[in-house]
Amino acid sequence: MEQNSLVEYGWRRVIITITAVLCALLEIVDTTIINVALNDMRGNMGATLSEIGWVITAYAIGNVIVVPLTSFFSQQFGRRNYFAASIILFTVCSFLCGNATSLWELVLFRFLQGVGGGALLVTSQTIITEVYPIEKRGMAQAIYGLGVIVGPTLGPPLGGYIVENYSWPYIFYINIPIGVIAAMLTLRFVKSPKYGEKKSASEIDWWGIVFLAAAVGSLQFVLERGQEEDWFNSSMILAFTVCCVLFLYLFIWREWTIKNPIVELKVLRNANLRVGTILSFIMGFGLYGSTFIIPLYTQNNLGWTAYQAGLLMVPSSLTTAFMMPIIGQILQRGVKQKYLAALGMFLFFAFCFWGYRIITPDTGADAFFWMLMLRGLAMSMLFIPVTTLSLSTLRGQEIGQGAAFTGMMRQLGGSFGIALITTFMTRQNALHRSDMIRHIDPNNPLFQQKYQGLVANFMHHGMAPNTAKAAALQAMDGSVMGQVSVLSYMDVFLYIGVMFLICVPFILMLKNASGKVDMAAAH
Missing domain, CATH: 1.10.286 (GTP Cyclohydrolase I; Chain A, domain 1)
Known part of the structure; x- marks a missing residue:
């Protein structure tokens, strides 16, 4: 198939773009919308706080297992069919989650919903990129980035509004009409690129799939549950950590030695992709970490409702949405990605330092406005340059593998961020308390x-x-x-900021890469 045969024009391109952005948004909003409904669910299900946490953990594990396998499944079943099947699985499981009558039923359907959702994220990125001609691919990344950056901040206010005015099952039910429309549009308009011959069942690296799912699933479990179970003092956390290390070793050994690996690890020999995966991890850490900590602070310390806390984040998301296409245009005009990414990292440091300076036991709502606008600007300058920089020196099908790596690392960065912030704050609370009690x-x-x-x-x-x-x-x-x-929140802001500041010189050392990324063969 010719490289440009997937490029679309006019209304057809608009419809495909809207479908893919909706699917990316659906997936990401679902990771954060549920946080504000956990108390209501706990009451309905008669669950403990620790048990209800599984509703979040199960979704994250399903998500993170399927992301690196997306390239393989797209090739095996055809991208359009795989994408449509993932939307249908996500939508059906949304209905089943809303109708769940017991906690473990809900946890199972959340896991399956996460499996469907993980595919939506990476595949929608590839679909959007391919329907635009090469010279407009910076803009395509900007459009996709809207869903990824805006999604986490839309979740809490939307969830807060639904819980206050309706009941928690409607958090899942709102996915159904969007999912049905997206599945129909996908089957009607999205094309699949022609791949080589499909692998027969005997050629498929089944052990690679098993080792990867076990390693990533164990890691995600440890991150999500570690703080509640008191980390390595818990034999369960210790067992899952050993599983993670063992299966990761087996997975790397298997993929490096087999003829047809499920994930092509050799693509990580590319220096830009290696640095890009690390930057994606740090970006996920900052994006999900700040989306987690600011509502937590405003609700716990300032006494705001979930809806008020969620609304606080909306102007920041709108700034990102407004700036994304502008950043796409700047890249198309030849500005180097590394300069924009370095500036974005520095601005994110400035946002964190601002947060460190302003938070008190009674900070007013107005104090957050410009600080969060700066966060929105920083995120818009990070997402597209880091993504295009990571993939810009890859060719052909390597691009699909690279996109899966950066997507997985962004998700894992968010999980690491929330786990580390929770643990760090618990430790800092104890430390600051013993300091203050002495006085x-x-x-x-x-x-x-x-x-x-x-x-x-x-x-x-x-x-x-x-x-x-x-x-x-x-x-x-x-x-x-x-x-x-408040002192613990200040420490979190300061340390996240320093982490972003340290990245600036490393980004500036990267090779220059052309702003035009050929993604025609991705996935």
Whole structure:
């Protein structure tokens, strides 16, 4: 098949683009929309907080297992058929999740929904890229990037609105009409490139699939559950870590030695792709980490509702959406990706440092606006340049393998980010608390003044002296915990910022690559 035979024009291209962006959005919104509904689900299902966490874990594991296999499945079944089947699986499982009557039924359907969803993410990127001519592929990446960057921030406000006004099953039901329309449009308009001969069942690297699924699934499990299970003090976490290392070793050995590997690891010999996968990991860390931490801070420390916390992130997403096509145009005009990516990393550092400076136990909503706008600008300058830089020196089918690596690393970066932030904050809370409690000394005149003032205030409101003293100590402990929590959030912002700043010189050392990425043979 000729290289340009997949390029579309006019309305046909518009329809395919909308279909693919909708599918990418569906998948990513579903990773964050559920966070705000967990309490309602827990009540309905009679589950513990630890058990209900499986609803998120199962989806993430299904997601991350299927992403590196997408290139192979597209080749085996034809991209259009595989994409349509993934949409149908995702949509059917959305219906089944909404109708689930027990927790483990819900967890199973969430896992299957994640398997369908993982394919949507990478395949929609390839479909969008291929329907645009080579000179417009920077713009194609910008359009796809809208879904990937905007999705995580749309989830919480949408979920908050649905939970407040309807009930949690509707979080899943809203996927159904979009999924049905997307499946019909895919079957009608999307074309499959012609691949070589399909592999027979005996040629397929089944062991490679098993080893990869076991390694990535175990890793994702450890990341999602580690903090709750107290990391390596838990024999279960230890067992899954050993499984992850063992299966990863077997997978790498298998793929390096077999004739027809399921994932072509040799493509990682390409220096730009190697650096690109690391940058994608860090970008996922920052994107999902900041989307996780800011709503957490506003809800836990400032007492906002899930809906208010979600709405706070919307202007940042709109900034990214507005800037993406502009960045696409800048790349098309010949500006080097590495300069834009380095600037994006520096701006993300500036956003984190700004966050470090402004958060207090009672920061006002207005203080976040320009800080989050800067985050939106930084993300728009990172996504397209990092993606095109990673793939720009690859050729032919290597591009599909490269896109799968960067997609998987972005997802894993988000999982690592949330797991590390949760653990880090727990440790920092304990550290800051022990530091602050040392200053609470009955002989300290400032402590006595504050304590006596609170006791007098409670007694003035009709409390007995003993009750007033206990209430005063409790109030002071609450105040200490508020301060401790804010100090931990400040540490998180600072360290994420420093991580992004360290990347800047490494990006500038990369080879120059042309802004036009030939993705015709991807997947």
